[in-house]
Amino acid sequence: MLDMLGIVLMGLGTAFFVAGTVGLLRFPDVYCRLHALTKADGMGLALICLGAACTADAWGEAVRILLIWVFVALSGATAGHLIARHARRAGTPMQEGRQ
Amino acid sequence: MTEMTPAMIHGLAGIAVFGIGLMGALAATDRLRRLVALKLCAVGAGFVLVAAAWRTPPAAPDPVPHALVITGIVVMISAAAVALAIIRRLHSLEAETDE
Amino acid sequence: MSDNLPDPMILVILLPLFGTVAAFVLPRAAPVIGLATLAAMTAAVVALGRAVAQAGAVSLPLAGWGAPLGIELRADGLALAMLALTALIGIAVGFGALGTFARARTSAGDGGQPTSRQRAFFWPLCLLLLTGMNGVYLGADLFNLYVMIEVISLAAVGLTVLGGTVTALRAGLAYMYASLLGALMMLLGVGFIYLQAGRLDFEGLAGVQPTPALSAAFALIFVGLALKAALFPLHFWLPDAHANATAPASALLSALVVKAGLYILLRLAEAGPFPGETLLKLMGILGTGAVIWGGVQALRADRLKLMVAWSTVAQIGLIFIALARGGADGLSDSWRAATLLILAHALAKAAMFLAAGRIKEVIGHDRIREFDRSPVRPTLAQFAFALAAVSLIGLPPSLGFIGKWSLMDGAMRAGNWHWVAVTMIATLLSVAYFSRALTGFLRFDRVRAPVTEHRGWALADAPPFMLALLAIGLGLAAAPILVILEFGQPFGVSP
Amino acid sequence: MTEPLLVFDLLLAGVVVAVAALTLLVRDAFAMIVAFVVFGIFVAIAFVRLAAPDVALAEAAIGTGVTGALMLRALAHLRGGSLSGKDPAPLSGPTRATTLGIDGTLAVCVTVALGIAFFGAPQAGPGIEAEVAAALPQSGVAHPVTAVLLNFRSYDTLMEIVVLLAAVIVVWQVDRGLSGASDPLTGEVYQGFARVILPVAVTVGGYLLWIGAAAPGGAFQAGAVLAAVAVLVLLSRLYTPAAAHRHLIRATFVAGTVVFAAVALGVAGAGRTAFEYPPGHAKSLILLIESALTISIAVTLGALFHGREPASPLRKETR
Secondary structure, eight states: OOHHHHHHHHHHHHHHHHHHHHHHHHSSHHHHHHHHHHHHHHHHHHHHHHHHHHHSHHHHHHHHHHHHHHHHHHHHHHHHHHHHHHHTTTTOOTTTTTT | OOOOOHHHHHHHHHHHHHHHHHHHHHOSHHHHHHHHHHHHHHHHHHHHHHHOOOOTTTTTOOHHHHHHHHHHHHHHHHHHHHHHHHHHHHHHHHHHHHH | OOOOSOOOOOOOHHHHHHHHHHHHHGGHHHHHHHHHHHHHHHHHHHHHHHHHHSSSEEEEEEEGGGGTTSOEEEEHHHHHHHHHHHHHHHHHHHHHHHHHTSSSOOOHHHOOOOOHHHHHHHHHHHHHHHHHHHHHHHOOHHHHHHHHHHHHHHHHHHHHTTOOOOOHHHHHHHHHHHHHHHHHHHHHHHHHHHHHHHOHHHHHHHTTTOHHHHHHHHHHHHHHHHHHHHHTSTTTTHHHHHHSSSSEEEEEIIIIHHHHHHHHHHHHHSSSSSSOOHHHHHHHHHHHHHHHHHHHHHHHBBBHHHHHHHHOOOOOOHHHHHHHTGGGGGTTTHHHHHHHHHHHHHHHHHHHHHHHHHHHHHOOOOGGGGGGOOOOHHHHHHHHHHHHHHHTTTOOSHHHHHHHHHHHHHHTTTOOOHHHHHHHHHHHHHHHHHHHHHHHHHHOOOOOOOOOOOOOGGGGGGGHHHHHHHHHHHHHHHHHHHHHHTOOOOTOOOO | OHHHHHHHHHHHHHHHHHHHHHHHOOHHHHHHHHHHHHHHHHHHHHHHTTTOOOHHHHHIIIIIIHHHHHHHHHHHHHHTSSSSSOOOOOOOOOOOOOHHHHHHHHHHHHHHHHHHHHHHHHHHHHOSSSOOOOOOOHSOSSSHHHHHIIIIIIHHHHHHHHHHHHHHHHHHOOOOOOTTTOOOOOOOOHHHHHHHHHHHHHHHHOOOOOOOTTTTHHHHHHHHHHOOOOOOOHHTTTSSOOOGHHHHHHHHHHHHHHHHHHHHHHHHBBBOOTOOOTTOOHHHHHHHHHHHHHHHHHHHHHHHHHOOOOOSSSSSOOO
């Protein structure tokens, strides 16, 4: 039962990753792409970690997987912020019509 | 006929990476790129050693080449750091003489 | 040997390492630490020499495991001769460096480092270089040798760029890249050997059957080491690097560092099915190219240090010809000729670079054409240079003569007269290029101002002079040197 | 061997080779470094597939992470303090087609020859894992790679740390920071991130060091993680290297080498050779050496990132 749940969660997470990748490829400027990447990947990773934790054999393993999620989320958010900040300071233009 | 094993596949990939690095080391005109090319050579050599350590599961791999590759990685970063320091210093001096 | 002292073999390697650390942590005391370390290291070499003289080849299984699991150190006559050479050159260059870095010279406006900084960094790098060299001589494990040549190459690059000028840095970076590529080729070769043989100690290589993987490994290692030893046409990095370094650094680079690659090739030839006759022939051909190209470039060089650097290229070529001279007999006898040439070249070239440094320091430039216009005469340095040139040209009774004679004698006996002809050409070329400098030293008629004999002799004049005297005098002691080389019978019993 | 995994291997190997080629083909130097980091991550995955988790950790942390940081740092210097912008003009003109052709032919020939030689070599061939397994109980640690690094081939490992020491000596000698580029700008979010992550990273580093005795991990991986801490601290300006700390920093660089070499010599005697730990003390001595190594590695890598030796701002360098 728990295994099934895990697989479903992981499948959902993969869908988010696909969406994020499409956004990365299709969106017009740095800021939009960052938005797609951080949002979708954050959610996707959360779901995949949750799914993997469901299929884990022991409690310790599940805790470790969740820790991975916490750290990746933290560093992903910071990295996204740094890239956006840097792009802004370097004067990377935004796409017309967006603020 | 030799069997297709992960060691064979990744070993051949490693040799290809070494070849790409060799090409870059010979042909690159830019100092930084030549360093990256040499690093590729190092990774290629590492692949061959790790492939030499591989044993068909469930047998555990030979740990000796693993230790050698770790040593090689540390040696390579030392060399890279020295090369980068010289590149930086040269850049400063050349910028001064240009002015 | 007392039971409480560690084996001299490991001391020979670790003493200069401790010296490096001490000289780096206490930069002000670096010269004192450096000289003390050199003295201690020499004592360890002497102790090791006593052991080797008694027991022949000795080995030390580090960590107590023994090959193939652990790493062994091994010393025989050949290793001992190289260790003694290194200690000798280390001491001479050390004293030379005392003089070179003593004066607070104002460096030119090309980014040169202040002398005090050069002195503070020279000693750790020099001792580190000796650590690596000694490790190479005693190493008997291929991967360990790879790590050792990396220790050497980082220290050598550091010494190359010690002057801090743009030209030195450019030459240093080119050297770094060439040396790194050579080392990585060797690393890949080591990978192939492990793939085939499953072990990396020299003893384990002896019984391995030749296969394509092993050939690939030896080809990679040969090219990598030839790049490090600057065998023509892989010498492109050497002239700039050696000509633009400060004098003591050049002396170390030219006398010792290029020999590391040669020495490993010798050891490989001793251990395994390497090199085949074809490879020997190739070595001879490339050596011939080096002799001619290096000679011609030395003739064309406008600066003294550049000329000396090009002469290194030619002399390395000659050493490879010495390896190739036996043809089908392999290295069973040729290694002696090659070793004699290595020793002779190291002594003479260290003397020559130190002397060239002194000449440049006193006259203020090292343009060969204008030597005869200088009113100042650094007599002793010029004399040392001339003596070193005598040994490199190979006039009797110098050590260079013994080496060249041994080369030609073996070539004649093997019926390979073409190598004799090449050696003759090498000799003629070296006479030609060295006489360019020597005539400049001797002519006084073009000086406009009154000639000042010299500005008094300095301590820095002594090391090149001593080394040059040794390069000549050891020719008379060739027989004892050959006896030392035979300790432990490298390459088996002589035919 | 199951089929799907083989397909995965083929795909992974293809991606590794493709990204390697991409690394050298992209024009922009920044993109090149990014591609290189991506390449490193794929290589680490391939190493995991080859049952070499220790190597994968080292490659990801040191070979890719720290190396990438060093390269970005150098690039920022070359571009005048910022990562974006134009590169300085190439040193020589564009490579001529003939040179490129000769180099390419040479590289392809070498690669093909090596590939054939590799194909003919024994697979899963001879090794010394049996000897390692037999000697493991006496080595003092349970993890074979750590046993090789710190017991069987400890001499190599000492020399490896010496190479790292050599690097920092040369870097300090070369880099006099005449026109030092300013650090990349970081903001409050980054500062906050650094504060949160620092204690965690230190814990992870300590854990990696400790676990190395029994499982993948050890001094080098731990050192790399702690080096990341050092880089964080330097970038967030939590610590600015001061001239007064020079001697302490130098002492930290050499600590690993000194402890290792001193233990190696100290244990010799009474029938034992150098590096041969007395029975019963192997584990504690290895832990002692590894701790010193970890600290030295972390500080050294951090210093390599920082570049020049900290100098007092008052005393101007005389050129």
